[in-house]
Amino acid sequence: MAKRRIRNLRALVRAFFGGARAREAERQAELGRLRFRDGQAIPHHIAFIMDGNGRWATSRHLPRSMGHRAGVEALRRVVRLCNDYHVPMLTVYAFSTENWGRPADEVSALMGLLWETIRTDVDRLNSEGVRLRHVGRLEGLDQDIQDAIHWMEDLTRNNDKLELNVCFNYGGRAELVDAVHEIIAAKIPPDQVTEETISSYLYTRDLPDPDLIVRTGGEMRLSNYLIWQAAYAEYYSTATLWPDFGEADLVAALDAYASRKRRFGKTDAQLAAESNAENGNDASPVEAAGDANPSRNGTYPQAARH
Ligand code: FPP
Numbered sequence: 001m002a003k004r005r006i007r008n009l010r011a012l013v014r015a016f017f018g019g020a021r022a023r024e025a026e027r028q029a030e031l032g033r034l035r036f037r038d039g040q041a042i043p044h045h046i047a048f049i050m051d052g053n054g055r056w057a058t059s060r061h062l063p064r065s066m067g068h069r070a071g072v073e074a075l076r077r078v079v080r081l082c083n084d085y086h087v088p089m090l091t092v093y094a095f096s097t098e099n100w101g102r103p104a105d106e107v108s109a110l111m112g113l114l115w116e117t118i119r120t121d122v123d124r125l126n127s128e129g130v131r132l133r134h135v136g137r138l139e140g141l142d143q144d145i146q147d148a149i150h151w152m153e154d155l156t157r158n159n160d161k162l163e164l165n166v167c168f169n170y171g172g173r174a175e176l177v178d179a180v181h182e183i184i185a186a187k188i189p190p191d192q193v194t195e196e197t198i199s200s201y202l203y204t205r206d207l208p209d210p211d212l213i214v215r216t217g218g219e220m221r222l223s224n225y226l227i228w229q230a231a232y233a234e235y236y237s238t239a240t241l242w243p244d245f246g247e248a249d250l251v252a253a254l255d256a257y258a259s260r261k262r263r264f265g266k267t268d269a270q271l272a273a274e275s276n277a278e279n280g281n282d283a284s285p286v287e288a289a290g291d292a293n294p295s296r297n298g299t300y301p302q303a304a305r306h
Pocket of ligand 1: 050051052053056069071114115117166242
């Protein structure tokens with residue numbers, strides 16, 4: 001009797017770990033598939049609009065603040081996934097300049113959540129090589145939050161395994177207004193103000209533009225998010241609510257990105273010619289354009305983007 005129980009227990013343990021091994025093998029195969037199939041198709045920089053926390057909470061009869069708390073959990077998961085999938089930079093929209101208009105208890109919950117998350121997660125993220133940046137206006141945030149932001153930025157300044165930018169008290173229009181004020185204060189003559197000048201006065205001056213914007217929660221708008229930087233980003237919207245966003249959702253977004261043609265305002269033939277020139281290949285532009293479009297997998301050099 002006892003022997004049979006032990007046999008059953010062993011079979012159960014084998015089944016459990018065998019299942020976990022199979023799942024891990026499946027996951028590795030999926031990672032391998034993406035890297036192999038898409039080469040450089042993995043976007044360098046994904047910017048997320050983490051929408052749907054409120055609906056997630058309401059559908060469970062929970063206060064909205066619990067949805068935001070579940071949103072932080074999803075963010076932890078997505079940082080891990082981006083690392084697994086070799087996405088080196090992500091930017092998240094955590095609090096917009098317009099969010100000040102939400103009920104006071106929700107605003108205060110979001111402020112508290114940022115402070116708490118910095119306190120609980122930054123040491124671990126630092127030891128994992130993650131660089132953290134704040135993007136947005138510091139002015140208007142409580143002093144303890146500003147101090148926490150300075151601390152996390154200083155601590156992680158030399159990390160380069162993955163870069164996580166948190167847009168907090170961020171608005172795309174406010175960012176442009178701030179940039180114009182600074183340009184005027186710097187007395188730059190109007191005829192010397194170029195697109196590069198403006199980019200260099202944005203909060204994101206040190207960051208590359210996003211390649212892909214992912215919005216959860218099903219809406220199809222930018223909501224004042226990175227409006228200058230997103231000029232040539234690919235856009236992807238999913239009905240999944242942010243707290244539910246997981247590996248399958250990220251893979252779907254990456255697959256969608258890999259299938260897009262990025263032309264940056266040019267024609268297929270021009271881009272094929274540029275790509276051939278880069279690779280030292282002298283095939284005619286027309287011939288090359290008939291080929292699988294090289295822009296489809298995002299392999300264009302950064303220089304071609306501007
Ligand atoms: C939009 O969902 C989400 C926000 C306004 C806040 C996003 C914040 C987090 C995910 C957590 C905070 C992050 C950090 C880094 C502390 P919504 O509330 O508008 O959702 P709804 O459309 O369903 O109402």
